[in-house]
Amino acid sequence: MTMASPARPAPEELVTVIITTSPTPSAPSTELLEQIAASFRKHCASLIHCRVIVVLDTYDHVSKKPRLKKGHVTPDSAAKYADYKANAKRLILKEYSSTERPYGTGDLVKAQEKAEFGSGAAAYASQDNAVVMNITTTKDGRVTFVEPVQRLGFGLAVRSALRMTVTPYVWIQQHDWALVTDIPLGPLLQIMQQHKAPPSAEQEDKENNEILPEAVRPPVEYVCFPSIRMMEYATSDHVMLYPALRALTQLHKQNFTVQSESEDGTAVTSRVPLTPLFLWHDKPHLASTSHYLNQVFYSRIAIQRGAFIEDTVGHLARDEMKQGKWNRWACWLYYPDEGKHLCLRHLKGRTWRGVEAELAAKLEYMRLNGLDVNVQVPN
Numbered sequence: 311m312t313m314a315s316p317a318r319p320a321p322e323e324l325v326t327v328i329i330t331t332s333p334t335p336s337a338p339s340t341e342l343l344e345q346i347a348a349s350f351r352k353h354c355a356s357l358i359h360c361r362v363i364v365v366l367d368t369y370d371h372v373s374k375k376p377r378l379k380k381g382h383v384t385p386d387s388a389a390k391y392a393d394y395k396a397n398a399k400r401l402i403l404k405e406y407s408s409t410e411r412p413y414g415t416g417d418l419v420k421a422q423e424k425a426e427f428g429s430g431a432a433a434y435a436s437q438d439n440a441v442v443m444n445i446t447t448t449k450d451g452r453v454t455f456v457e458p459v460q461r462l463g464f465g466l467a468v469r470s471a472l473r474m475t476v477t478p479y480v481w482i483q484q485h486d487w488a489l490v491t492d493i494p495l496g497p498l499l500q501i502m503q504q505h506k507a508p509p510s511a512e513q514e515d516k517e518n519n520e521i522l523p524e525a526v527r528p529p530v531e532y533v534c535f536p537s538i539r540m541m542e543y544a545t546s547d548h549v550m551l552y553p554a555l556r557a558l559t560q561l562h563k564q565n566f567t568v569q570s571e572s573e574d575g576t577a578v579t580s581r582v583p584l585t586p587l588f589l590w591h592d593k594p595h596l597a598s599t600s601h602y603l604n605q606v607f608y609s610r611i612a613i614q615r616g617a618f619i620e621d622t623v624g625h626l627a628r629d630e631m632k633q634g635k636w637n638r639w640a641c642w643l644y645y646p647d648e649g650k651h652l653c654l655r656h657l658k659g660r661t662w663r664g665v666e667a668e669l670a671a672k673l674e675y676m677r678l679n680g681l682d683v684n685v686q687v688p689n
Contacts, residue, residue: 318570321495322359324479325596328471329402330464331485332367333383337394340401342485342657347405349489356495357481362406363474365456365467366395370616380616399446399455406453413448418455421445425462425470428611441615443470451476464592465613465622472607475599486657487537487594491646493653497580498533498596498644500568505530507601507640528562531601531640533584534591535653542649544585555588558636562586563645587643588631590624594654605639 329346336342350357369383369391383391403413426440441462447454456470468482479499507529536543544563549555563585570578590606606612606623613622627639644653 318500321356321499322361324477324499325356325481325495326361326363326471326475326477326479326599327357327481327483328468328475329362329364329483329485330367330467330471331364331398332461333369333387333391333394334485335387337387337390338397340394340397343398343401345488345657346483346485347401353489353491354493354495358405360481361452361454361475361477362402363454363456363471364398364402365458365462365471366398367463367467368458368461370461395457402455403448403453413453417448417450418446419449421447423456423470423474425458425466426610427466427613427615428609441466445474461616463613463616463618465617465619466615468619469603469607469613472599472603478599479596480599480602481594481596482592483594484592488655488657489535489594489653490655491651491653493535493644494580494582495596496570497566497568497582500570501566501582501584502530502533502596502598504568505566506598507531507637529637529640530566530584530642531605532587532590532595532597533642533644534587534593534595535644536649536651537593537654537656538652540643540649541652543587543643544645544649548588552588552632554632554634555586555636558586558588558631558634583645583648584642585645585649586636587641588628588636590619590627590639590641592618592620592624601640 329343331343334342347358369388370380372383372385372388374384403417407413423443423445424440425443426438428439441458441460443462444457444459445454446457454471454474456467456474458467458470462470464484472480479502505527534540540546543549544559549559565581565583568580568582570580606619613619618624627641630636630638631641643649646653
């Protein structure tokens with residue numbers, strides 16, 4: 311009798327979605343998050359069935375002129391942000407509720423944690439260097455909200471969520487990027503499980519008890535998805551101007567092949583195109599939880615409060631990759647149609663004011679310039 315192979319875990323059992331959000335001009339509207347959820351349902355439905363951690367970051371200063379990347383908001387934005395957080399919670403609870411039992415306010419359990427950070431500056435010597443975070447989680451652990459009392463910034467927001475993650479993989483999602491094409495999440499997870507980073511440049515093949523060079527089985531620990539600026543990345547100046555990066559691309563760029571079964575038991579072969587990526591990007595990506603914590607957040611001073619990963623550790627990673635140490639980071643870019651296929655659309659969260667406000671501004675511009683403002687307003 312042939313033994314049936316064990317069932318492969320579903321993507322929602324392996325992945326936690328981490329969403330980071332912060333003050334935006336469109337608050338208290340949740341239109342940005344709604345567009346993300348809609349893109350998940352259309353292009354990668356498993357992401358709506360995963361565990362989710364939402365970091366509702368805050369601001370540092372109230373000032374006349376907004377500088378959202380620096381944590382500066384206007385008095386009007388500050389007043390609206392509390393409502394935005396309440397609206398965002400209701401939206402996420404609705405989106406991630408099961409059809410059998412929707413989440414209610416009674417499902418949330420409260421706790422507190424701290425996000426510590428470090429600095430070599432003498433000015434911080436006498437400070438605790440930790441931000442208190444208020445945590446609320448559904449009793450089944452599937453939905454978690456993180457609300458820091460001080461601004462974390464993207465880097466510490468991600469690290470804080472990673473430390474609460476119980477799944478081996480995470481999907482990192484900023485609040486203003488939407489999917490515009492189907493993402494093969496299941497096959498990507500299979501590839502990542504089969505190509506984990508070895509402790510050295512060589513890795514043991516347990517089936518044949520042989521040592522395989524990295525060129526045969528390159529590690530896959532992080533997969534980013536192409537935005538407009540990353541189209542045809544493998545032949546862009548980001549790669550072609552550097553001999554080491556050109557060589558790594560030529561060596562590793564490939565179609566990975568994975569086998570799976572359809573619902574009726576039919577064998578399915580998937581080919582997933584990936585090319586080496588030479589920067590740890592902040593835009594939506596899939597990554598190993600342990601690799602993230604060990605490689606990016608290797609110490610409490612790896613990321614300062616308010617900093618972005620891409621602007622700090624990301625450039626450290628790129629410098630090491632130029633020296634041939636790409637396998638330490640194991641970063642890849644999903645690369646359908648030789649990089650000509652767009653996967654992400656930027657929703658411009660720092661400037662977009664919401665559908666109604668954008669339409670009002672457009673009509674006012676037309677009025678001031680003597681243009682016909684008798685246009686049909688969409689419902």
